[in-house]
Amino acid sequence: MSAESDEKPLGSRAPAFVQASRPLHLSWRAGIFVVGLAIVVAGIILLPLPGPGWLVIFAGMAVWGTEFVWAQHVLRWTKRKVQEGTEWMKERRRLRRERKAARSAP
Numbered sequence: 001m002s003a004e005s006d007e008k009p010l011g012s013r014a015p016a017f018v019q020a021s022r023p024l025h026l027s028w029r030a031g032i033f034v035v036g037l038a039i040v041v042a043g044i045i046l047l048p049l050p051g052p053g054w055l056v057i058f059a060g061m062a063v064w065g066t067e068f069v070w071a072q073h074v075l076r077w078t079k080r081k082v083q084e085g086t087e088w089m090k091e092r093r094r095l096r097r098e099r100k101a102a103r104s105a106p
């Protein structure tokens with residue numbers, strides 16, 4: 001089973017009654033966009049300041065990801081890169097421990 005098949009399907013996660021009405025769905029999407037944009041802008045403002053700027057930006061992307069496929073793709077790519085970076089760091093740590101153990105062995 002691949003990682004792609006374990007993930008939620010792409011697309012809108014709006015309630016069915018919202019998706020049933022085109023004007024309501026467009027309003028819903030506009031609202032999601034504005035809320036996500038406000039969160040992302042707040043994150044960008046926090047980047048040079050002490051605070052969780054990147055975390056806030058990703059929270060805004062997660063809000064967008066509830067409605068927009070492009071944001072869902074960005075979030076999946078980011079998750080993959082974070083997992084790859086975590087595995088790389090674990091491997092570096094393991095190799096460093098092995099080298100240290102080899103140096104201290106008689």
